[in-house]
Amino acid sequence: MTLEFETVPCLSDNYAYLVHDPATGATAAVDVPEAAPILEALTRRGWTLTDVLLTHHHWDHVDGLAELLDAAPARVIGAKADEHRLPPLNLAVSEGDSVTIGDETGVVMDVSGHTVGHIAFHFPDSKLAFTADSLMALGCGRVFEGTMPQMWKSLSKLAALPPETVICSGHEYTAANAKFALSIDPDNPRLISRAEAVEAARTKGQPTVPSVLSEELATNPFLRAGDPGLQAGLGMAGADPGDVFAEIRARKDRF
Numbered sequence: 001m002t003l004e005f006e007t008v009p010c011l012s013d014n015y016a017y018l019v020h021d022p023a024t025g026a027t028a029a030v031d032v033p034e035a036a037p038i039l040e041a042l043t044r045r046g047w048t049l050t051d052v053l054l055t056h057h058h059w060d061h062v063d064g065l066a067e068l069l070d071a072a073p074a075r076v077i078g079a080k081a082d083e084h085r086l087p088p089l090n091l092a093v094s095e096g097d098s099v100t101i102g103d104e105t106g107v108v109m110d111v112s113g114h115t116v117g118h119i120a121f122h123f124p125d126s127k128l129a130f131t132a133d134s135l136m137a138l139g140c141g142r143v144f145e146g147t148m149p150q151m152w153k154s155l156s157k158l159a160a161l162p163p164e165t166v167i168c169s170g171h172e173y174t175a176a177n178a179k180f181a182l183s184i185d186p187d188n189p190r191l192i193s194r195a196e197a198v199e200a201a202r203t204k205g206q207p208t209v210p211s212v213l214s215e216e217l218a219t220n221p222f223l224r225a226g227d228p229g230l231q232a233g234l235g236m237a238g239a240d241p242g243d244v245f246a247e248i249r250a251r252k253d254r255f
Helices: 036-045 065-071 080-085 148-159 174-184 189-203 213-219 228-233 241-254
Strands: 004-010 014-020 027-030 051-053 075-079 091-093 098-101 104-110 119-123 128-132 166-169
Touching: 004 036, 014 036, 014 128, 014 166, 036 065, 051 065, 051 098, 075 080, 080 091, 104 148, 148 213, 148 241, 166 213, 174 189, 174 241, 189 213
Parallel strands: 027 051, 051 075, 075 091, 128 166
Antiparallel strands: 004 014, 014 027, 098 104, 104 119, 119 128
């Protein structure tokens, strides 16, 4: 039986996730920007929190944790490399370690770049990846602490997951990301169609995440740094994809 999950809007543009194993009743929250929306979703669903998975230390992913644990005590899991600046952990994990939600096992991925110590959680049986601020819908996180080669390596790891993987990212940035993507990849028909769908969804107040990896591979410029057409449009035909990624990220930072 696959995991059930719910996307939980938090703050002004953050997302947390609840992940539930129907077989055992185990439920995990992925990141805790604020407690109230997560508690409301737990109550509405009738789920009991057992675990919290933290992707990185930024305040808008952890600030609600203390309040959440006061109401719903749970095991807290986060990156060993980030342990010194995360809230207290019950389990510190590293690249390749396993985590469990009930009967399902996930794998920890080091996706440093946005921060050093940022991790993602991949649950292959349920085809879910919780990527927070590494791979995002039509984008990727700004490279604050890591290096451009480090971020490209992280994105390349995520791009190699099965294409049907559902990418659960941490923010509602898709509309802005679509505008930038069209500025450097204007003739991509799948991108044009996706941008129109994103605009329609946001007009209705609907979330645009999660997304599917196959869609990201076809439309997200940060995963398409090796595409000859995109390279040519940037004046970088034949360049190393890592260098092309760095140029795309620099252009997005100025956009």
